[in-house]
Amino acid sequence: xxxxxxxxxxxxxxxxxxxxxxxxxxxxxxxxxxxxxxxxxxxxxxxxxxxxxxxxxxxxxxxxxxxxxxxxxxxxxxxxxxxxxxxxxxxxxxxxxxxxxxxxxxxxxxxxxxxxxxxxxxxxxxxxxxxxxxxxxxxxxxxxxxxxxxxxxxxxxxxxxxxxxxxxxxxxxxxxxxxxxxxxxxxxxxxxxxxxxxxxxxxxxxxxxxxxxxxxxxxxxxxxxxxxxxxxxxxxxxxxxxxxxxxxxxxxxxxxxxxxxxxxxxxxxxxxxxxxxxxxxxxxxxxxxxxxxxxxxxxxxxxxxxxxxxxxxxxxxxxxxxxxxxxxxxxxxxxxxxxxxxxxxxxxxxxxxxxxxxxxxxxxxxxxxxxxxxxxxxxxxxxxxxxxxxxxxxxxxxxxxxxxxxxxxxxxxxxxxxxxxxxxxxxxxxxxxxxxxxxxxxxxxxxxxxxxxxxxxxxxx
Amino acid sequence: xxxxxxxxxxxxxxxxxxxxxxxxxxxxxxxxxxxxxxxxxxxxxxxxxxxxxxxxxxxxxxxxxxxxxxxxxxxxxxxxxxxxxxxxxxxxxxxxxxxxxxxxxxxxxxxxxxxxxxxxxxxxxxxxxxxxxxxxxxxxxxxxxxxxxxxxxxxxxxxxxxxxxxxxxxxxxxxxxxxxxxxxxxxxxxxxxxxxxxxxxxxxxxxxxxxxxxxxxxxxxxxxxxxxxxxxxxxxxxxxxxxxxxxxxxxxxxxxxxxxxxxxxxxxxxxxxxxxxxxxxxxxxxxxxxxxxxxxxxxxxxxxxxxxxxxxxxxxxxxxxxxxxxxxxxxxxx
Numbered sequence: 001x002x003x004x005x006x007x008x009x010x011x012x013x014x015x016x017x018x019x020x021x022x023x024x025x026x027x028x029x030x031x032x033x034x035x036x037x038x039x040x041x042x043x044x045x046x047x048x049x050x051x052x053x054x055x056x057x058x059x060x061x062x063x064x065x066x067x068x069x070x071x072x073x074x075x076x077x078x079x080x081x082x083x084x085x086x087x088x089x090x091x092x093x094x095x096x097x098x099x100x101x102x103x104x105x106x107x108x109x110x111x112x113x114x115x116x117x118x119x120x121x122x123x124x125x126x127x128x129x130x131x132x133x134x135x136x137x138x139x140x141x142x143x144x145x146x147x148x149x150x151x152x153x154x155x156x157x158x159x160x161x162x163x164x165x166x167x168x169x170x171x172x173x174x175x176x177x178x179x180x181x182x183x184x185x186x187x188x189x190x191x192x193x194x195x196x197x198x199x200x201x202x203x204x205x206x207x208x209x210x211x212x213x214x215x216x217x218x219x220x221x222x223x224x225x226x227x228x229x230x231x232x233x234x235x236x237x238x239x240x241x242x243x244x245x246x247x248x249x250x251x252x253x254x255x256x257x258x259x260x261x262x263x264x265x266x267x268x269x270x271x272x273x274x275x276x277x278x279x280x281x282x283x284x285x286x287x288x289x290x291x292x293x294x295x296x297x298x299x300x301x302x303x304x305x306x307x308x309x310x311x312x313x314x315x316x317x318x319x320x321x322x323x324x325x326x327x328x329x330x331x332x333x334x335x336x337x338x339x340x341x342x343x344x345x346x347x348x349x350x351x352x353x354x355x356x357x358x359x360x361x362x363x364x365x366x367x368x369x370x371x372x373x374x375x376x377x378x379x380x381x382x383x384x385x386x387x388x389x390x391x392x393x394x395x396x397x398x399x400x401x402x403x404x405x406x407x408x409x410x411x412x413x414x415x416x417x418x419x420x421x422x423x424x425x426x427x428x429x430x431x432x433x434x435x436x437x438x439x440x441x442x443x444x445x446x447x448x449x450x451x452x453x454x455x456x457x458x459x460x461x
Numbered sequence: 462x463x464x465x466x467x468x469x470x471x472x473x474x475x476x477x478x479x480x481x482x483x484x485x486x487x488x489x490x491x492x493x494x495x496x497x498x499x500x501x502x503x504x505x506x507x508x509x510x511x512x513x514x515x516x517x518x519x520x521x522x523x524x525x526x527x528x529x530x531x532x533x534x535x536x537x538x539x540x541x542x543x544x545x546x547x548x549x550x551x552x553x554x555x556x557x558x559x560x561x562x563x564x565x566x567x568x569x570x571x572x573x574x575x576x577x578x579x580x581x582x583x584x585x586x587x588x589x590x591x592x593x594x595x596x597x598x599x600x601x602x603x604x605x606x607x608x609x610x611x612x613x614x615x616x617x618x619x620x621x622x623x624x625x626x627x628x629x630x631x632x633x634x635x636x637x638x639x640x641x642x643x644x645x646x647x648x649x650x651x652x653x654x655x656x657x658x659x660x661x662x663x664x665x666x667x668x669x670x671x672x673x674x675x676x677x678x679x680x681x682x683x684x685x686x687x688x689x690x691x692x693x694x695x696x697x698x699x700x701x702x703x704x705x706x707x708x709x710x711x712x713x714x715x716x717x718x719x720x721x722x723x724x725x726x727x728x729x730x731x732x733x734x735x736x737x738x739x740x741x742x743x744x745x746x747x748x749x750x751x752x753x754x755x756x757x758x759x760x761x762x763x764x765x766x767x768x769x770x771x772x773x774x775x776x777x778x779x780x781x782x783x784x785x786x787x788x789x790x791x792x793x794x795x
Binding site for chain 2: 059060062063064066067068070071073074076077078079081082084085087088089090091092093095096097098099100101103104105107108109110111112114115116118119120159164165166168404405406407411414415418422426429430433436437
């Protein structure tokens, strides 16, 4: 296997793995912050215990997000050095700002939150977790600014054989990031909401610790319902934007080989990439046109025409991404999203009627739906990143030009195997711990002893 | 002063901050198996750095990010060239990071023991390898005319760079010992002092050898400043040992912190205006001008950095104030 393919696999595996932990962080930090705020405002200890319980799960998850995130920062230099040289002028800036503006804030105030229960006033302590929540979401913004440049390059000029930044503000207001940021962050809120709803459902099912888990469920239900509706709505707008800016990606997501007006939507299809056709298609007429333009008319360009146009613009080559994986990931994401919307609507209905706790089947469905947002997140990134093939920066740099020339395939294979094994082992440990503490539930916290001021450390004695 | 120089200084400051801060928490991790005799003591050792280690690590991420943003060729050549070394650092940091969070989440002694040892290895490897990496920057590595690293992992290992790794490791261990002596009481404090004295003796020897060897192996003493800085580093290290010996741990800690700062500043100033020395041809060394981003990017990043760094320093400083007390057995989180 060649270095390029191995480097792509490594980036894919480590990124997907990293992004299993990020979305929960984005949403759960906010839920914990809300719980602690209610505690501070009402003095109701149940909310404090809830914040500590969900906070513990948050930390187990957060640790994994942090350590896998370090790998992501080093990746660009290690495996993609030519990419780093070509776009470092632009791409490095948001990464550096992410570290300066977000990571410092996040890690410092998380440390204060973990160790500060007895040392800070309740309001100040609650402010710490709000800062953590803010910083996590801010860091998502900066990383998506960087990613959006790869999808839709803006604010640059080609000079000295590389892309140089001409307008920092244009990077921040990249139309792509204006869709991608809310879509991704809200997907994180949904992930956290269903995580909390699922574990709460487990306890409601067992009739254990009803009060804290009823309250947790209610908070998460609101977040899950609003979140999943907004994710879908923004996803729709994002799709329309992509039809205009990355038509190849969307044609692959629809497995649309020939341009059509109006364009049908294939519900299922057996994609035959080699012969550029689909077998066994089930189609709904004009639906793709409708999704693209909110009108049942309008031409959507097909893969063949886009390939011809790309070959003319960029020279001969294959510009069609792997269609079947993109097509199915897209469907998986949408199906998962619809399931989450329906499940949260039905849960809301049962909740309002006071029937939820007498419906074990629904509670079980909620518990077993915890992985669904994870599937949707992964599938969504799959569409975004695989659909960008063969470009690392859309229209500017191709993948094969981006890989590190001096790093051997053997070196990448070694680290690929090692990362995969290590990540696999850590996944087992992490799930074991999450399940253990989720099952244990909300435990009353014993009052901690007060500190004696005599124990102070002075740097001068 | 042009922005390239300013950014060289900023990257130096970030690496210095990283070594200064994470140096002591690496050191605490390295000393963990030696000073913590039972689970409670080990928990106290780990909790002494509990509120700090994560934000200390961000200094490294920020240094890397700043290098990427300001000197993309430096970032690209360094990270692709030192591939396996950085991979080992990454694995170590992954295991170390989760060890903090996971070790007390289960009661079984075997479980805790495993994570404690991973915390030890995860602290030792980066401390050693960063020392190897920094000394390689000035010793020179095979870099060709196109700024590509043309060597292997084993080109990074020489008596000089291994000595550099050892010196960093021992200086950090000393720093960790001093920090633990500050933050603990009773037997744990006494044991930390003993461990720090041993590491400190080794650190003094290794640093002296490193400075002497740098004369022969590198060209950094062709200028005045690096020699002054590295020479002073040796003196502050001796002062730190004096503080440790007389049980004045606070000044000892600050003096050794100064050692870390002076060593890093010494090496980086010896490097300037290069960022990586080519062992193949001096002309091919990567400099702050060849490696840099466009003036526009440097300008944007300057505004960002000069706005944010003081804020970061302020709230991180506040954290150390909040957790200024000694670690007590009754309020352990990890």
